[in-house]
Amino acid sequence: MLSRDLVDSLFPPDLPGPQHWERRYPPRGLPEGAEVTRFSPSPTGFLHIGGVYTAMIDKDIAHHSGGRYLVRVEDTDQARVTAGAAEQFAEAFGYFGIGPDKDHATGGYGPYTQSAREQVYLSYVRELLRQGKAYLDFETQQEAGERTARQRAAGALPGYYGQWAVWRDAPQQRVAEQLAAGRPYAVRFRSPGLAGRRVSFTDAIRGELTMEDNRNDAVILKRSDTRPRLPTYHFAHAVDDHLMRVTLVIRGEEWISSVPLHLQLFAALGFPPIRYAHIAPLMKQAGGSRRKLSKRHDPEASVSFYIAHGYPAPAVEYYLRGLANGRLAEMPLPQALAEPIRLSEMGTAGPLADLVKLDDICADYVATLSGRTILADVTAWARRYDPDLARVLDAEPDLALRALAIEREGVANPRKDLRKWADFRNVYGYFFPEFFQLVTDPADPRFGGLDPDLVRAVAAEFAGNYQPTAEDWFGQIRRLAAELGFAPSGKAYKQDPAAYPGSIVEASAVIRVLLTGARDSPGLPAVAAALGPGEVLRRVGALRLRVSLPGEDHRPHAVDGLGPGPGQQRLRGLRAVLAGLRNPCRDEPRDQRRGERRPAPPGHPIEVPPRAGVRRLGALVPPLRERVDQSLAGREDVHPRPVVAEPCPALPVGAEGAHADRPGIGGRPERAPR
RNA sequence: GGCCCCGUCGUCUAGAGGCCUAGGACGCCGCCCUCUCAAGGCGGUAACGCCGGUUCGAAUCCGGUCGGGGCUACCA
Numbered sequence: 001m002l003s004r005d006l007v008d009s010l011f012p013p014d015l016p017g018p019q020h021w022e023r024r025y026p027p028r029g030l031p032e033g034a035e036v037t038r039f040s041p042s043p044t045g046f047l048h049i050g051g052v053y054t055a056m057i058d059k060d061i062a063h064h065s066g067g068r069y070l071v072r073v074e075d076t077d078q079a080r081v082t083a084g085a086a087e088q089f090a091e092a093f094g095y096f097g098i099g100p101d102k103d104h105a106t107g108g109y110g111p112y113t114q115s116a117r118e119q120v121y122l123s124y125v126r127e128l129l130r131q132g133k134a135y136l137d138f139e140t141q142q143e144a145g146e147r148t149a150r151q152r153a154a155g156a157l158p159g160y161y162g163q164w165a166v167w168r169d170a171p172q173q174r175v176a177e178q179l180a181a182g183r184p185y186a187v188r189f190r191s192p193g194l195a196g197r198r199v200s201f202t203d204a205i206r207g208e209l210t211m212e213d214n215r216n217d218a219v220i221l222k223r224s225d226t227r228p229r230l231p232t233y234h235f236a237h238a239v240d241d242h243l244m245r246v247t248l249v250i251r252g253e254e255w256i257s258s259v260p261l262h263l264q265l266f267a268a269l270g271f272p273p274i275r276y277a278h279i280a281p282l283m284k285q286a287g288g289s290r291r292k293l294s295k296r297h298d299p300e301a302s303v304s305f306y307i308a309h310g311y312p313a314p315a316v317e318y319y320l321r322g323l324a325n326g327r328l329a330e331m332p333l334p335q336a337l338a339e340p341i342r343l344s345e346m347g348t349a350g351p352l353a354d355l356v357k358l359d360d361i362c363a364d365y366v367a368t369l370s371g372r373t374i375l376a377d378v379t380a381w382a383r384r385y386d387p388d389l390a391r392v393l394d395a396e397p398d399l400a401l402r403a404l405a406i407e408r409e410g411v412a413n414p415r416k417d418l419r420k421w422a423d424f425r426n427v428y429g430y431f432f433p434e435f436f437q438l439v440t441d442p443a444d445p446r447f448g449g450l451d452p453d454l455v456r457a458v459a460a461e462f463a464g465n466y467q468p469t470a471e472d473w474f475g476q477i478r479r480l481a482a483e484l485g486f487a488p489s490g491k492a493y494k495q496d497p498a499a500y501p502g503s504i505v506e507a508s509a510v511i512r513v514l515l516t517g518a519r520d521s522p523g524l525p526a527v528a529a530a531l532g533p534g535e536v537l538r539r540v541g542a543l544r545l546r547v548s549l550p551g552e553d554h555r556p557h558a559v560d561g562l563g564p565g566p567g568q569q570r571l572r573g574l575r576a577v578l579a580g581l582r583n584p585c586r587d588e589p590r591d592q593r594r595g596e597r598r599p600a601p602p603g604h605p606i607e608v609p610p611r612a613g614v615r616r617l618g619a620l621v622p623p624l625r626e627r628v629d630q631s632l633a634g635r636e637d638v639h640p641r642p643v644v645a646e647p648c649p650a651l652p653v654g655a656e657g658a659h660a661d662r663p664g665i666g667g668r669p670e671r672a673p674r
Numbered sequence: 675g676g677c678c679c680c681g682u683c684g685u686c687u688a689g690a691g692g693c694c695u696a697g698g699a700c701g702c703c704g705c706c707c708u709c710u711c712a713a714g715g716c717g718g719u720a721a722c723g724c725c726g727g728u729u730c731g732a733a734u735c736c737g738g739u740c741g742g743g744g745c746u747a748c749c750a
Contacts, residue, residue, distance in 0.1 A: 520711030
């Protein structure tokens, strides 16, 4: 045992003793049964979702018992502290509502950052040293490595104990020499553990646990050449949780094996033992087996994943609570959030984090929200993670609200098409002209291989007779489909596929694709109403007729697939197209970005204006290319390049709407798989 | 290697010796509804890791084994 003078010479003379801290952090005087819990993350990067899980349990237990919840930052390993971690923590705490109780954010039993508590730890280390319950260890890192190697070779337990603990009982003389030589030292705990002795404790979740006692003289204060002088986790845990008057330590099961050490530390320090609850870690399916969800390998392990995708916090919380207590998973969300979590009901096997299930919960949750609430949340999310979206939503809140109201407001089973805010752009983006890319190719695969000719016919027919406010809106499509020879129902088509080009399903798919860019969408009448007649006609009329001239551009075009020989009507259509080609005004394409007119450069597609007679362009002649060739023979004003005819069906003047000239940016991406 | 924790459908789980032919939820599959997709309705698929023991009787108790995870740091 070292002399008191020698021990004291190692510490600042004005360092207070343990009584000082005991007075400074007095017992709380909380009523019987009130639990004080703490969440203690280490600021080594983004918070782990398991941290949110633990913190949520901590907070819930504290509050439901009338106790207190605090957050203590465990940054005793300064080398691993990440810049910006504090900000990320703050964001995560705010998002998931797991910040410390108000009076435990500052002051009170703080500071709540371990690197700021050096004095406290030093007091207790000195005390242990004075009592001979700890000692100085001058082993270098290299020596430690060699020791471990020898232990391994000898088949002995690694660690600092027994014959391997060379500094445990070193005479004061030698210690003084080392000190005089300026050698750095660590402080080790003199473990009272005996070989063969077993200890047991009662875990609040697992019941009684028994294991070998600790015999390792664990380091409690890191090397003297580090600044600030900080303790290891074990020592900080004992000192902090005692002084902060924590009653229940909830932590990951990886700490179970350290409990014997912790119990020894509490006893040596003269602290009453503390209760523990070791929770199973969140796991991840990896191939055939499962492993702990790892922040390094699994993006979904990080809270940033949930925040950046805009998972609604209450849904995530609900999911996590259900994992903690199965009972809560079968309750409606508001009730489950209010019910207390019970440690005794927690599973001991690590649950697999199931993103599919989370999605399902999120969809259910979002379905309970009003369009207005969703818009507010999406907008708030977008401001940070999708500025383009935020801008568009700010510019057209009414459109957004109309879109969100579809099959959501005033229905018994709201549409469950949104799981997280990042889904919004995929699911509702097409409503916004800025995000919608017009479908111009009648041979577009989204039409499902339907004859391009027919696609054009459907579009033209629809646009030509469009009645936006028709009571039987869908009847318009039904009539047009019948007129063009589509089967009245999928069933009828299946019975005799040869008799029809397709069914009403295919016909409406044409309008659906034109309107939404996808083969699936909410009900067409509702979509059309939200869009407004001008936008509907703009989209339906976007289909182009492409013609290649000889020697040019042989990519497959709609024209290539035209059916059998010309009839009267088809020839009339052709003439109309050609008439359009001579329209001097339209021969000068508009510069889309500036809205200016300028002469068409050689090879520029020539637009064909809408003409009343071209309603049924879908019925154009098959050898169209040939006819065009003939008609253009000898003309010098038309360049032998692909000609693009755009048969906009008769539009009411001004019906093109305000967005007609806006370039589309980006199409409608595929929906995320469920 | 040593010590510790854990093991029921794909997933989360209910299950305290007979109420278990193992229940629910999510997923998945099928059907219905239907202009598509969701949603919804109906139905289906699917598990006690394995081997012994105790017992009239075992998912449940015991032993072993196998598998998964953790600790074995001057990381937390």
